Amino acid sequence: MAFIKINTRGALAAAALTLIGGMASAQVSSFSTPPQGSVWNTMATVISGQARESGGGRFVVQPYGGNAQMMQAVNDKLAEFSLNDVNDVITAVSGTGEYTMSMPELRVVARINPFPVGLYVKESSGMTSVADLAGKSVPSGWDAFPIARAHISAILAAGGLTWDDVKQVPVPELIRGSDDMASGRVDSAFFALGGPKVAEVDASVGGVRFLTVEANDDTLAAIQKVRPAFYFADIEPAPVRVGVKEPMAFVTWDNVLVAGAHVSDDQVKALMAVIFDQRDAIAGAYPPLGAINLETAYKAYPGVDYHPGAIAFFEERGVTMAPAN
Incomplete structure (x- = not known):
């Protein structure tokens, strides 16, 4: 780099x-x-x-x-x-x-x-879990924000997927990635829970939701192979947590x-x-x-x-x- x-x-x-x-x-x-x-x-x-x-x-x-x-x-x-x-x-x-x-x-x-992070989609997509992204497009590349590569790898692993299971669409950085999801260029976007951009996209597309992951010993081991300080955090819905529709686990770091x-x-x-x-x-x-x-x-x-x-x-x-x- x-x-x-x-x-x-x-x-x-x-x-x-x-x-x-x-x-x-x-x-x-x-x-x-x-x-x-x-x-x-x-x-x-x-x-x-x-x-x-x-x-x-x-x-x-x-x-x-x-x-x-x-x-x-x-x-x-x-x-x-x-x-x-x-x-x-x-x-x-x-x-x-x-x-x-x-x-x-x-x-x-x-x-x-x-710091919980996740992949989110338009609510109209009908997807609710990361596993639903099989065959769908996920933002990749991240030349200007390479930290996202490891984060998304961990999120996919927690959903039982790898990069080979999804279509990779290059995006440069966070804000552009969310804009591309809103425009329909890519099916999902990556962001941290509570990000103002998520609220902006939610208002512009008629609703978004973060995709759920499986939090268990196996998936914990999988995400910690990507980064040893990753862990799962249980998150409850709240007005400031745009896109959280139900209690769910997020891949999280300090x-x-x-x-x-x-x-x-x-x-x-x-x-x-x-x-x-x-x-x-x-x-x-x-x-x-x-x-x-x-x-x-x-x-x-x-x-x-x-x-x-x-x-x-x-x-x-x-x-x-x-x-x-």
């Missing part, structure tokens, strides 16, 4: 959504995210907005084309923070999987929330806050104070962030290190590291 080099932070900031607050003298930090409309972009915008309102810092939210670019921005000191699947952070640090070079400057700050090794301890601790002390306000702005929990935020992961500022924050709050799954 080729990595896009970014010329200057100023050029990126000019194209970004700028969220400015707090004291004029406060240092500006930046979040690297996927494109606007994605879940991580929404989460970063909400957290940054709360930091502004509570005096916790000044932020720029910088959208990129995909995970590789946003991780590289943090590794190369062009951004301070990001939000990502812990599996992708592990592979980025090691330079394995979709990454052809290691990114040793990435540090975990905190487990933010569980979503983590990431910082660069160059970020100061004080910057990390200030952002963590906003996230955990202003949790209710953050969840009010974006309900999926209601899962933020200080007591479960410090968890061991293989192959990645915590930022020293995060370690100090957890020690000051009396939180000990939980073992990996």
Whole structure:
């Protein structure tokens, strides 16, 4: 995979959504995210907005084309923070999987929330389970968002399918994939539960539904062959969970806050104070962030290190590291 080099932070900031607050003298930090409309972009915008309102810092939210670019921005000191699947952070640090070079400057700050993902379809399609996609089209390729390849592989496995059982239709990234499903170019789309884009498509096509998977010991083993930190989460229908028509299991990972090794301890601790002390306000702005929990935020992961500022924050709050799954 080729990595896009970014010329200057100023050029990126000019194209970004700028969220400015707090004291004029406060240092500006930046979040690297996927494109606007994605879940991580929404989460970063909400957290940054709360930091502004509570005096916790000044932020720029910088959208990129995909995970590789946003991780590289943090590794190369062009951004301070990001939000990502812990599996992708592990592979980025090691330079394995979709990454052809290691990114040793990435540090975990905190487990933010569980992150259920799925394949969804138009409700009019009549499909209700991933198994129903046999012979149907599924978005593939993902050149600008390669993390989706592993996620969809796991979802298909949980439905008893492989890529050979479906028709592969190339799409570049998340937003385009959902647009292509809405237009009829592909039968299904991939997205995280709670994504604003899912709600947009739901309104435009007369309803969507996420496809169910089989959650049992065999399928758990199958998804963990793809990524060892994957697990199943049971999800109940709720107004904010567009496309969830009944209680169902989702392939899930831990979503983590990431910082660069160059970020100061004080910057990390200030952002963590906003996230955990202003949790209710953050969840009010974006309900999926209601899962933020200080007591479960410090968890061991293989192959990645915590930022020293995060370690100090957890020690000051009396939180000990939980073992990996």
